[in-house]
Amino acid sequence: MAEMNEKAILQFQDLDISFRTNAGTVHAIRGVNLDLQRGETVAIVGESGSGKSVTVKACVGLLDANATVNSGKILYRYTDEKGAQQVVDLLTLPKRELRRTINGSKIAMVFQDPMTSLDPTMTIGKQIMEGILIHKKADKAAARARALELLELVGITDAERRMKAYPHQLSGGMRQRVVIAIALASDPEILICDEPTTALDVTIQARILELIKDVQKRLGISVIYITHDLGVVAKVADYVNVMYAGKIIEVGNVNEIFYEPKHPYTWGLLAAMPDLETDDDRLASIPGSPPNLLHEPVGDAFAARNAFALKIDEKAEPPMFKISDTHYAATWLLHPDAPKVEMPTELVARLERARKEAEKYL
Amino acid sequence: MAKYILKRIGLAVATLLLIIFVLFVLVRIMPGNPFPSERMSAEQIANKRAEMGLDDPILVQFGRYMVNLAHGDFGKGTSLYYGAPITTVLTTCIFNSFRIGGLAILMGTTVGLILGITAALNKGHFLDHFCTVFSILGVCVPGYVFLIFLQYFFSYKMSVFPYFFDASRFLYSSILPALSLSLFTMSTVARFTRNEMVEVMDSDYVHLAESKGMYGSKLVTRHILRNALIPIVTVLAPLVVDLLTGALVIEKIYGINGIGKLMVDAIAGEGVDYNYVLALGILYSALYIGIMLVVDLLYGVLDPRIRVSAKEGDA
Ligand SMILES: Nc1ncnc2c1ncn2[C@@H]1O[C@H](COP(=O)(O)OP(=O)(O)OP(=O)(O)O)[C@@H](O)[C@H]1O
């Protein structure tokens, strides 16, 4: 089987996906590389439409029918019944096989909107048990016991009674807890959370985030966490992938991304992040909007919105430049011949404040 | 829940009583003569009116009618089938119409559901397109045109099925009219099922079910169909009434002594038969109200959101 990073449990290699639409072909994912290691949390951040959801949907077989995977692999490493290490390319598995052997039992998913992600006609107890039963991990009685246990794990009190409740009888926060319980039902190794708190109230958001962190620590699973809120990233992630126009344009550990970001797009995202001391009018969102991927971008897809764009940005797409063993960014500014460009001073000040803030809690 | 059901039934009965009253009044102010006036002299008509109590105040007439109705007696025809009690005539007609209608409902919904499900599961492929074309044709081509077509092939060319209805060989002679009658329902159900299913299949909760490992028939029956059926029940209800009450033209063409044909005779015969028109009006309304009641209750079974709110309404 293909080459795979020794330590990774899941690895996206040069993933390239396009969608057929009436207007033409939308080249939504343009060569995504992403590693997830056992027990780690990796975040994917980026503006709306950058391709975060499509990327993860590809590995759970939930791509829309008009999608085509042009190239690339999604390698998953698992231990088979005999205890041997196996690597499989999830993109080559037939749907049925994927559902039977991977979905739920190896890789589970939590969706954005808890109001719509539960089946309105089925009790939540049944919806949790179903996942356990389909993978034949337990008989009915054991599945029931496990469902109760899961409900308690995700912080739902009065689990016995809640088992018989229908989704509409629960609040949004409760429903998202149930969705997380469903995701955890068959002991997955990887949990993918696609903006799991975006649709919730701020106070509930924090609790759900806590829950995911807690579950991750307790069960030692690996998590891919999608969000467009960098504030959330700082709280949950070990590594951060910044995505723009279907590509990962900067990757690094949390400290590298938050304190030494190299890509102007990451600067923009950080500058747009609200903090206690910036007033609203100085809160700068990145000007312009992401390119329409109906038309293949020429050069650096971010060039048009980049105040630091170089001539070469209009001609050639920058490769990933290595900054450290864990930190890479795709911007020509990192080329040895490029003029020296520093982070905007306003951002430097903000990051400094953030660092002090963080140290207080250490 | 029992209280909820009782409340619904009470409401249904009240609605029906109101409708009967309105119908009663409307029939009496309808233009036209209740008797075959061309064959009767003015004096005969006057006698007849007196005999039937048509000159009494309308409330008195209505009271008398309701008392009879309570005994299952719809009275006698004013211009149609002299002498025979309406109840007897109606029973025969209902029997014919309901059996053919029932057969049509059975064929229409099963075939429609199967077509719709197949199309949805093969979205964008040949079977889906086939189903779309079929539904458009089925909705556009009137049932009686289809019946004539069927008669031509199966009766005239191949002599497999009879040309006309024959009550003594009921099932055999019901196939063609029931099939033509079911065409519209079949297409409507197929199209609706397909669209609803496609929508449900793209919902977050089905994706969640898939992401926990559900696939194939379990996914379809437990998550997709159940949710898709809820709106289908609503479209199906009025279609069922239509089918049960017979299709005028199909009953005429195939010589079926059913309620559709009876309605035409009652209105467009030699006179406007007050009592038949009224009896049929009541029958239609009762059917409609009854089926809507069943739909309401069925909703409660299919959709827990309604079931629970009904329960809360009780408390
Ligand atoms: N079925 C589809 N047909 C056509 N284009 C699609 C389809 N699904 C996604 N896309 C396109 O792919 C791109 C990436 O979409 P994706 O949903 O992954 O964005 P995202 O980063 O998850 O954004 P958000 O933060 O809004 O969820 C978008 O430009 C979108 O228009």
Ligand SMILES: [Mg+2]
């Ligand atoms: Mg998304």
